[in-house]
Amino acid sequence: xxxxxxxxxxxxxxxxxxxxxxxxxxxxxxxxxxxxxxxxxxxxxxxxxxxxxxxxxxxxxxxxxxxxxxxxxxxxxxxxxxxxxxxxxxxxxxxxxxxxxxxxxxxxxxxxxxxxxxxxxxxxxxxxxxxxxxxxxxxxxxxxxxxxxxxxxxxxxxxxxxxxxxxxxxxxxxxxxxxxxxxxxxxxxxxxxxxxxxxxxxxxxxxxxxxxxxxxxxxxxxxxxxxxxxxxxxxxxxxxxxxxxxxxxxxxxxxxxxxxxxxxxxxxxxxxxxxxxxxxxxxxxxxxxxxxxxxxxxxxxxxxxxxxxxxxxxxxxxxxxxxxxxxxxxxxxxxxxxxxxxxxxxxxxxxxxxxxxxxxxxxxxxxxxxxxxxx
Ligand SMILES: *Cc1c(COP(=O)(O)O)cnc(C)c1O
Numbered sequence: 466x467x468x469x470x471x472x473x474x475x476x477x478x479x480x481x482x483x484x485x486x487x488x489x490x491x492x493x494x495x496x497x498x499x500x501x502x503x504x505x506x507x508x509x510x511x512x513x514x515x516x517x518x519x520x521x522x523x524x525x526x527x528x529x530x531x532x533x534x535x536x537x538x539x540x541x542x543x544x545x546x547x548x549x550x551x552x553x554x555x556x557x558x559x560x561x562x563x564x565x566x567x568x569x570x571x572x573x574x575x576x577x578x579x580x581x582x583x584x585x586x587x588x589x590x591x592x593x594x595x596x597x598x599x600x601x602x603x604x605x606x607x608x609x610x611x612x613x614x615x616x617x618x619x620x621x622x623x624x625x626x627x628x629x630x631x632x633x634x635x636x637x638x639x640x641x642x643x644x645x646x647x648x649x650x651x652x653x654x655x656x657x658x659x660x661x662x663x664x665x666x667x668x669x670x671x672x673x674x675x676x677x678x679x680x681x682x683x684x685x686x687x688x689x690x691x692x693x694x695x696x697x698x699x700x701x702x703x704x705x706x707x708x709x710x711x712x713x714x715x716x717x718x719x720x721x722x723x724x725x726x727x728x729x730x731x732x733x734x735x736x737x738x739x740x741x742x743x744x745x746x747x748x749x750x751x752x753x754x755x756x757x758x759x760x761x762x763x764x765x766x767x768x769x770x771x772x773x774x775x776x777x778x779x780x781x782x783x784x785x786x787x788x789x790x791x792x793x794x795x796x797x798x799x800x801x802x803x804x805x806x807x808x809x810x811x812x813x814x815x816x817x818x819x820x821x822x823x824x825x826x827x828x829x830x831x832x833x834x835x836x837x838x839x840x
Contacts, residue, residue, distance in 0.1 A: 466830045468777045469818050472656040476822040477720075481712060485662075488708040501704035507711045511667065514714060515641045517649070519676035521668040522702035523683050526625040526652025529666040531558040532700060533621045533648045534593065536678040539564055543592035547623075548578045549789040549799075550807045551597040555623050556788040559595075566797060567591070568789045570804045574745035576758065577604045579806070584612055593619050598627030598642045600783075601658065601724070601755035602747060606632045606645050620646030624669075626755040628659045629721040633749050642750075643669050648679070653702075653710055658724070658755050659717050661706040723821040724754040727828060731757055731817065734832035740764050740839050756783055757819040764839050766815060772838045778831050781816045 478485065492503060508520040523529050534545070541563035547555050549568040559566040569582040576599050583594060594613055596604035604622075613620050624630075624643035628651050633639050643649030651657075653665030668683075670676050681688050686697035702710075713720075728744070735741045742760035746752045761769065766782075773780050787807045789799040817831060 466777055466827070469779060469827060469831070470820070471779050471781060471816075471818050472820045473822045474655055474660070474820075477820070481716070484712050485709055488712055489705055492704045492708050495704075498704050499701060501707070503704045503707040503711065504702055507702075507707040507714070508667070510711060510714055512669070514717070515644045515649075515669055517641075517644045517669040518671045518673070519669065519679075521670075521676065521679045521683060522707065523666045523668060523700040524702065525664045525700075526623075526650060526654065526657075526666040527554040527558060528683070528698070528700040529650035529652070529668045530555060530595070530621065530623060531561065532679055532682045532698065533650055533668055534558060534562055534564065535682045535697070536675060537593060537619055537621075537648075539592050542590065544588060544590040545593045545595060546583055546586045546591055547595040548597050548599070548807075549787040549802075549804055550576060550784070550810060551599060551623070551788060552625070552784065553788055553791065553793070554625075555595055555597055556791075557793065560794060560797070564592075565590070566788075566794065566799065568799060568802055568804060568807075570806045571599075571810070573760075573806050573810065575602065575605075575747050576600055576810065577602070578609070580605060580608045580612060583609065587612075587616055587618070591616065591618055593621055595621045595623050596646070597623040598630060600744070600758055601627050601630055601753040603627060603630055603632040603642045603750035605747065605749060607634050607749070610645065619648070622646040622649040624649050625652035625654075625657060627753060628657065629717050629753045631751045644671075647672060647675065653706065658720060658753055659710065659713055661710050661713075663703070663706055665702045665706045665710065666700075667702070720821045721753040723823075724819055725752065727819055727823045728752070728754045728757050730825070730828045731832060734828075734836070735759065738836065738839075754819055756816045758783065758814050758816045760810065760813045761815055761839075762813065766813065769815065769835075769838055773835065776834050778834060779818060782814060783816050785811065787811050
């Protein structure tokens with residue numbers, strides 16, 4: 466088997482090549498590179514897909530989170546609760562704005578925020594909670610939203626890994642991830658479930674006033690050109706990315722289905738092995754498998770990764786060091802926090818190739834080899 470990829474973007478591109486090439490060339494021909502019509506069309510189409518009123522495109526997912534915190538008017542010293550078990554961007558923006566990151570632990574089965582842990586972390590200084598829909602499935606939003614409402618704390622959903630996923634409430638209502646908090650954020654980094662061919666991001670809200678502020682923050686604090694009401698930043702999605710994302714949005718559900726089918730294959734191959742815990746699929750969410758992440762029990766993970774690599778099978782540890790232990794946050798003294806589930810997972814997780822183009826032959830090769838190595 467030739468070298469496999471964690472994410473195979475080339476084969477995916479080749480299936481939609483003529484459509485993409487035409488769209489990109491049209492933008493170049495139009496020369497409307499910044500804030501061209503493609504950007505507005507994409508924002509409208511994504512708003513419809515998500516069932517939200519406003520989509521504010523921006524330069525990347527990290528900016529989306531930063532702009533959200535700025536638009537909510539958070540001040541240095543305000544506390545923001547999030548999970549330590551996430552990509553660093555979620556937490557970095559909090560520290561960048563001189564806010565105080567406060568960490569909740571996660572559940573071992575879902576890898577997402579434990580609601581009791583969030584409850585314990587709330588103080589009078591808590592000014593926002595950022596649930597992260599990690600690996601492609603939703604945080605348990607209903608109890609989290611009830612808790613946040615009780616304390617009047619805004620929720621900013623980090624939906625960078627779960628676009629296309631959804632959450633089912635106990636009354637049967639289904640909502641897209643990213644559409645339930647006061648703000649939702651996402652990233653169009655190429656390897657994300659809805660990825661561009663470069664950087665990109667977006668912010669979602671149903672609140673008209675907040676939408677205006679979010680747009681201002683992303684545009685140098687101005688509503689009217691050259692009249693700057695507040696300190697903002699410069700964060701835009703470019704028209705070429707928007708044109709590509711419009712095409713890929715039409716395939717998003719099929720892409721999520723392809724990822725789920727690959728996950729089904731893996732699950733079936735691994736589910737009866739005592740050394741492997743396959744990803745749990747919480748009944749309240751539609752898992753779109755941004756990552757396929759196993760927990761290995763009693764297995765030398767470094768040796769496993771090396772042996773997989775020898776057989777051209779890549780694997781990744783998302784994430785080798787949880788956020789609360791990163792040197793970046795030294796001054797907050799979070800390294801000594803007791804987050805037992807986060808620490809446990811960090812030592813045993815391993816993510817396998819997952820993307821829209823995996824063939825049965827490749828899946829069979831990966832699963833057979835992994836099982837052979839740990840036997
Ligand atoms: C990718 C990602 C981001 C940041 O997105 P960028 O577009 O790379 O800035 C934020 N949060 C999570 C959970 C992510 O996976």
